[in-house]
Amino acid sequence: MQQGGGSETEVTWEDQQNINKFGRLNNRFHELEDEIKIAKETNDNLEDASNELILTDEEVIRFQIGEVFAHVPKDEVENRIEQIKEVTSQKLEKLEEEKESVLAQMAELKKILYAKFNDSINLEED
C-alpha cells in the first residue's frame, strides 16, 4: 500500500481482506491474459493448418500426436482439426468470460478501497 500525503486511515480486517482479494484477482487476471493469448495463437495455427490442408494434394498427412508424427488420412486430419478448433474456441470463450468477471470484481473492490483510502492506496499498475 502506498502512503499518500493524506491523513492516517485505520485499516480494518475487512479492508485487509479486500486488499488481499484484489491482489489475488489481479494475479488471476494476468494468468488469464496469458492463457487467452496462447488459446488465440492455437486457434490461429489450427485455422492455418486447415487452410493448408485444403491446398495440399497429399492424401496421407503427417499429423502430430503428442511427441510423434503419424501418417493419417487427410479426411481424418480435417475432422480432428475441426474438433480441436471447437474445443479451443469453447475454452477461449470461457476464459474471456472469466476475465470479464475478474475485471468487474476488481472494479468493485477499487471503488470500495478508493472510497475509504483515497490517495493513501494505489491500485493502479505501472
Next chain:
Amino acid sequence: MFTFTNRIQFMSSLHWMMIYGLYYIQFTVYVIVMLCQLPPKKVRNTMSSSNLRDLQRELENKANDLSKLQKEIAKNHQMRKKYTLQLGENELVLKELDLLKDDTNVYKLIGPVLVKQDLAEANANVRKRIEYISAELKRLDATVQDLEEKQNSKKDAILKLQQRIQSLQAGKGKA
C-alpha cells in the same frame, strides 16, 4: 588650552566624527530596515523546510521516472535476447537448407500438421525472416542506447538534487 592650529585640528576631527557618525547611523538604519524586511527566523525555517519538501517530492518523481526507464531497458534487453536466439536458429536453418538438393522434400509445421513446402519457398521465407529479425535487432539497439542516455541524464539530475537537499539539510542543521 588649545593653540589655534590645535583648535582647527580638533574642530576638523569633530566634523569628521559627526559625518562618520551620520553615516554610521544611516548604515545602522539601513541594516535594521533590511533585517525587518527579512521574515522572522521561524518563518525562514518553515520556508526552507517547504523548499526541502518540494525538492524531496521532485526527487521522488525523478526516482520513479528512473525506475520506469530501467524497467523499459530490462524489457528491451529481454526482447533483444529473444530476437538474438531466433536469429541464431534461423541462420542454422538456412545453413541446413543450403546443403539440400533441389528435389529434397521439405516440410513445415503448421499447428499439428506437417505440410510439404517447396525448397525455394522455404529458403526465401527463412531469408526474409532473418532480414526482419536483423532489422528489429538494430531498432532495439538504437532504442536501448537512447534509453540508456536518458537514464544517465536522469541519474545526474537525481545526484544534483540529492546534493542540493544535503546542503539544505546541512544549512538547517547549523541554524
